[in-house]
C-alpha cells in the first residue's frame with residue numbers, strides 16, 4: 001500500500017466519528033502524492049505524514065455560565081493545538097452549536113497549511129465551543145467569554161498560542177476574552193489574541209481582511225486567465241463579516257454581488273449589493289436575528305426561503321462565505337449545468353470532496369479556501385507584529401501588505417505546480433506549497 005493510503009487508513013481507524021476531519025485529511029494527503037513521490041524516504045523516516053495528522057494536543061474543557069434569569073448552563077470548550085513547526089499556534093475561536101471535536105480538528109488541520117501559505121511564522125490551531133450566541137444578551141456573552149477564558153488562559157500566550165475570532169466570535173467577544181485574560185494573568189500581553197479593538201492593540205483592516213484578501217486572491221486567479229473582476233457577477237452566501245468585506249472590495253473593483261444568504265434562505269438583488277446596502281449588513285449582524293430576509297424587506301428585492309443560491313442563480317463567480325460543506329454534489333451538478341466557470345471558496349472547506357472532484361472534472365476552476373481566505377489570519381499575523389513593536393500601522397500599510405501576501409500565495413502555488421510539472425490546479429498546488437514549508441521545518445527540528 002502507498003505511504004499516503006497507509007496514513008489515511010490508520011487515521012480513519014484512530015478517529016472514528018470524525019467525518020469533517022477525515023474529509024480534509026483525505027483531500028489534503030491525496031493531493032500530496034507528487035511531494036511524497038519526490039521525497040518518500042525522508043518523509044517516512046521522519047514520520048512526517050503520521051505526525052501531520054496527529055495534533056500536538058487537544059484540550060477539551062467544561063464552560064459553565066449563568067443566563068440573565070440566573071439559570072446555569074454547561075457548554076463544551078475546545079482548543080486544538082495542531083502543529084507549531086513554523087510558529088506559535090494561531091487560529092480562530094468558533095462559537096456555534098455544531099462545533100465538536102471533528103470540526104475543531106478539521107479547522108486546525110486546514111489552518112496549519114493556510115498559515116504556512118501566508119509566509120508568516122504561525123503554526124496551526126483552532127478552538128471554540130458549542131455555545132449558541134444567537135439571541136443572547138450582551139451580559140450573557142460577557143459571562144460566557146469570562147468562563148471560557150478561565151480555562152483557556154493557561155494554554156495560550158503571545159509565543160505559545162494566539163487565538164482570534166471565527167464564526168460567532170467578533171470584536172465584542174475578543175474584547176471580553178482579552179479582559180478576562182488580562183485579569184487572570186495580571187499582564188498586559190495583548191499579542192495573545194488578535195481581532196482586538198483599535199483602542200487596545202487591534203489592527204486596522206482586520207475586520208475587512210478575509211473578504212478583501214479573498215477578492216485580491218481572485219484577482220490573481222482571473223489575471224492568470226487574462227480576466228478581471230470588473231463587470232463580473234457574483235453569488236455569495238452568508239451575510240457576516242466575510243461576505244461584508246468581500247462585497248465592499250468586489251463593488252469597489254467594479255464587480256456585482258447579486259446574492260447573499262442566511263439560515264432562512266437567500267436574497268437575489270439584481271441591482272447589486274453596494275453602498276448603504278453593504279453597511280446595512282453590519283446592522284443585520286448586530287441585531288442578532290440571524291435573518292437575511294431583513295435585507296429583502298428593507299431594499300425590496302427577491303427572497304427565496306430555505307435555499308442557497310448554488311445551482312439556482314447563474315453568475316460568473318460563486319463565492320461561498322458561510323459554512324463548511326455548503327456545496328454538495330447536487331449543487332455541483334446544477335452549477336456545471338448552469339455554466340458557472342469559477343468557484344472561489346471563502347468559507348473553510350465549503351465543498352464536499354465528491355462535489356469538488358465533480359467540479360474539477362467538469363472544468364470548473366476551483367480556488368481553495370486555505371489560499372483564498374488566508375487574508376484573515378495574515379492580517380492577524382500583522383496585528384501580532386504591531387503588538388510586538390508596540391505600534392499601529394496605517395490602513396494603507398496593512399492593506400498593501402495584505403495584497404502583497406495574497407499575490408505571493410498565488411505565486412507560491414504556481415511555483416509548486418511547476419516544480420512538480422503539474423497543470424494549473426489550485427487545490428493541489430495550495431496543499432503542496434503549504435505542506436513543503438511545514439514538512440521542511442519538522443524535518444529540521446527532529447522527531448518530536
Ligand code: 2IT
Nearest residue numbers: 091092164166376377380
Ligand atoms: O479561519 C481562519 O483563518 C480564521 N478564522 C482567522 C484566524 C486568525 O487567527 O485570525
